[in-house]
Amino acid sequence: xxxxxxxxxxxxxxxxxxxxxxxxxxxxxxxxxxxxxxxxxxxxxxxxxxxxxxxxxxxxxxxxxxxxxxxxxxxxxxxxxxxxxxxxxxxxxxxxxxxxxxxxxxxxxxxxxxxxxxxxxxxxxxxxxxxxxxxxxxxxxxxxxxxxxxxxxxxxxxxxxxxxxxxxxxxxxxxxxxxxxxxxxxxxxxxxxxxxxxxxxxxxxxxxxxxxxxxxxxxxxxxxxxxxxxxxxxxxxxxxxxxxxxxxxxxxxxxxxxxxxxxxxxxxxxx
Amino acid sequence: xxxxxxxxxxxxxxxxxxxxxxxxxxxxxxxxxxxxxxxxxxxxxxxxxxxxxxxxxxxxxxxxxxxxxxxxxxxxxxxxxxxxxxxxxxxxxxxxxxxxxxxxxxxxxxxxxxxxxxxxxxxxxxxxxxxxxxxxxxxxxxxxxxxxxxxxxxxxxxxxxxxxxxxxxxxxxxxxxxxxxxxxxxxxxxxxxxxxxxxxxxxxxxxxxxxxxxxxxxxxxxxxxxxxxxxxxxxxxxxxxxxxxxxxxxxxxxxxxxxxxxxxxxxxxxxxxxxxxxxxxxxxxxxxxxxxxxxxxxxxxxxxxxxxxxxxxxxxxxxxxxxxxxxxxxxxxxxxxxxxxxxxxxxxxxxxxxxxxxxxxx
Numbered sequence: 001x002x003x004x005x006x007x008x009x010x011x012x013x014x015x016x017x018x019x020x021x022x023x024x025x026x027x028x029x030x031x032x033x034x035x036x037x038x039x040x041x042x043x044x045x046x047x048x049x050x051x052x053x054x055x056x057x058x059x060x061x062x063x064x065x066x067x068x069x070x071x072x073x074x075x076x077x078x079x080x081x082x083x084x085x086x087x088x089x090x091x092x093x094x095x096x097x098x099x100x101x102x103x104x105x106x107x108x109x110x111x112x113x114x115x116x117x118x119x120x121x122x123x124x125x126x127x128x129x130x131x132x133x134x135x136x137x138x139x140x141x142x143x144x145x146x147x148x149x150x151x152x153x154x155x156x157x158x159x160x161x162x163x164x165x166x167x168x169x170x171x172x173x174x175x176x177x178x179x180x181x182x183x184x185x186x187x188x189x190x191x192x193x194x195x196x197x198x199x200x201x202x203x204x205x206x207x208x209x210x211x212x213x214x215x216x217x218x219x220x221x222x223x224x225x226x227x228x229x230x231x232x233x234x235x236x237x238x239x240x241x242x243x244x245x246x247x248x249x250x251x252x253x254x255x256x257x258x259x260x261x262x263x264x265x266x267x268x269x270x271x
Numbered sequence: 272x273x274x275x276x277x278x279x280x281x282x283x284x285x286x287x288x289x290x291x292x293x294x295x296x297x298x299x300x301x302x303x304x305x306x307x308x309x310x311x312x313x314x315x316x317x318x319x320x321x322x323x324x325x326x327x328x329x330x331x332x333x334x335x336x337x338x339x340x341x342x343x344x345x346x347x348x349x350x351x352x353x354x355x356x357x358x359x360x361x362x363x364x365x366x367x368x369x370x371x372x373x374x375x376x377x378x379x380x381x382x383x384x385x386x387x388x389x390x391x392x393x394x395x396x397x398x399x400x401x402x403x404x405x406x407x408x409x410x411x412x413x414x415x416x417x418x419x420x421x422x423x424x425x426x427x428x429x430x431x432x433x434x435x436x437x438x439x440x441x442x443x444x445x446x447x448x449x450x451x452x453x454x455x456x457x458x459x460x461x462x463x464x465x466x467x468x469x470x471x472x473x474x475x476x477x478x479x480x481x482x483x484x485x486x487x488x489x490x491x492x493x494x495x496x497x498x499x500x501x502x503x504x505x506x507x508x509x510x511x512x513x514x515x516x517x518x519x520x521x522x523x524x525x526x527x528x529x530x531x532x533x534x535x536x537x538x539x540x541x542x543x544x545x546x547x548x549x550x551x552x553x554x555x556x557x558x559x560x561x562x563x564x565x566x567x568x569x570x571x572x573x574x575x576x577x578x579x580x581x582x583x584x585x586x587x588x589x590x591x592x593x594x595x596x597x598x599x600x601x602x603x604x605x606x607x608x609x610x611x612x613x614x615x616x617x618x619x620x621x622x623x624x625x626x627x628x629x630x631x632x633x
Contacts, residue, residue, distance in 0.1 A: 034463040035462060035463055035467075037465070037467070037477060037478060037479045038477075038478040038479055040478070061463070066462055066463035067459065067460060067462055067463055067464075068458075068459035068460070068462070069459055069462045069463075070340075070457050070458075070459045070462070072336070079473070082469060082471060082473070083469065083473075083474075083476065083477045083478050084477065084478040084479075085467065086462065086463055086464070086465055086466075086467045086479075087462045087463070087467050088457045088458075088459055088461055088462045088467045088468050088469070089457075089467070089468075089469050089470070089471065090335075090336060090339040090457055090470045090471070091366070091469070091470065091471030091472060091473055092332070092335070093332075093358060093359060093362055093472075096328065096329075096332040096335075096359070098332075099296075099324070099328075099329040099330075099332030099333045099335075099336065100332050100333070100335050100336035100339070101336060102322070102329075102332075102333050102336060103294065103296070103332070103333040103334060103335060103336020103337035103338070103339070103340065103344070104336040104337070104339060104340045104457060105336075106294065106320045106322070106333075106336075106337065107293075107294060107320075107336070107337050107340035107341070107342050108340055108457075108458050108459060111458065111459040112459070128325065128326065128328075128329075129328070129329055129332065132325040132329060
């Protein structure tokens with residue numbers, strides 16, 4: 001490890017060099033699941049979406065579903081992943097991923113079909129779509145990456161923004177009386193009989209990533225076993241959209257986002 | 272299939288199934304509802320799926336997914352419902368999705384909606400407008416062929432009369448020739464192979480190709496496809512008695528039936544009048560109209576609206592003839608566009624008056 005963390009000065013600045021790993025160290029590439037084409041992405045430092053995306057792809061590979069996986073992407077920062085994954089993707093319009101996933105799943109019932117949407121895409125633009133898809137019990141897995149903000153537009157209020165959260169159009173923090181109250185999407189979906197697995201997790205600590213992976217695994221298992229509609233809400237860090245330092249984002253998520261959108265399995269008909 | 276007495280909506284549904292349509296989604300709205308009902312009955316029997324979607328947005332989203340998954344898929348609606356679908360129609364064109372969209376209109380006020388589209392960006396959709404059931408059965412099948420040929424949405428433009436008229440008609444699968452392979456369609460099999468497919472209105476290039484989102488390249492390729500499609504779709508028209516006529520009457524869809532009968536009656540009466548009907552509303556059969564009106568100084572346009580197709584007639588003729596509008600709004604109390612002036616005697620008189628006035632003008 002000492003070699004990895006070897007310090008160098010470049011132009012007087014202290015830089016951590018990481019290109020000289022010891023022989024027994026495992027590199028990022030060693031963990032890259034089969035469904036990733038190119039690891040590089042243009043998302044901001046500290047963003048939770050790449051961790052969430054990667055967790056989904058790792059689980060698909062671990063379940064042996066790689067050669068029958070089809071993703072349907074909404075519109076948000078994560079849309080960038082549609083062109084660096086080695087996974088078949090249908091790009092949907094903003095809010096419309098669940099019906100597109102429905103069409104694909106009905107045509108290819110043996111495919112493992114999932115959607116990736118943000119809270120703006122799913123809870124603002126397309127809440128009706130995901131609710132009806134859940135109510136119909138479509139055998140698809142919908143994943144909502146919830147950071148409580150329109151990250152791609154630059155930090156605006158969404159339907160899941162928590163009370164007090166500052167955004168570009170709630171500068172003094174979200175005020176329920178003025179700006180309305182956050183929707184707890186997982187709790188809403190859990191009420192529907194067509195939904196068999198609903199969980200909320202996050203990727204802000206190593207332990208939480210491990211928990212998130214378990215929940216994602218259970219969600220996909222519900223689809224593969226033909227049990228019902230499955231849903232995973234993943235709380236992700238967005239230091240850029242939260243206007244805080246990158247290193248503060250995991251803590252901010254726990255204190256603010258997760259205080260309203262509480263972590264845990266909300267529903268599992270098999271439990 | 273042997274000919275049998277069928278309502279138009281059933282004939283359209285039978286024709287779509289004969290064309291290999293295996294996915295249909297829709298939200299009820301008359302006169303689209305009737306086609307949806309027949310698809311719900313017919314598709315399960317052939318291993319297909321019909322979903323009564325919770326909104327028009329979801330209906331076209333489902334059809335989008337099914338088309339991306341490689342099966343022949345269709346949706347549709349009436350006026351308002353199609354207004355809701357415009358964003359998806361526009362982007363489905365850019366994404367290269369072969370969708371068939373039924374525009375089962377009330378009257379003819381949705382000519383612009385069908386031929387121009389209300390969506391964003393540079394896109395066009397071929398539009399086929401049958402006059403009766405045998406033609407509807409043919410065009411419903413041609414719509415799928417064109418959609419697959421050009422990887423673009425194709426609009427089938429029907430109306431209340433077409434959906435509700437009973438006629439004896441036979442539905443047999445038609446072969447319009449070879450089609451490109453759907454090697455772009457999604458089934459999951461290319462995931463993890465290093466060449467996973469992407470169906471997207473943002474382009475199908477990936478970072479592995481060294482480009483990623485190269486929208487300029489993608490949009491230029493799409494623009495090229497659009498131009499080739501507009502040149503490549505054969506414009507269709509029906510003409511009668513145009514060779515020597517001084518006046519040509521144009522109309523489309525079911526109302527054209529009444530105009531055709533009125534023109535026939537006037538010709539039997541010795542009047543110098545011809546009939547022209549565009550079958551493809553887009554691309555508009557401009558060259559055929561120019562040919563049909565070569566000897567005519569006057570063109571009368573009948574539409575069950577305030578005058579929309581007349582723009583295409585003007586664009587086709589570019590001032591080479593005197594063009595007059597003889598249509599009007601459908602003000603029937605049902606709201607279904609059952610025009611009270613769809614009456615051959617009434618239209619014959621209206622055309623006769625126009626002929627007299629045109630003769631005086633000469």
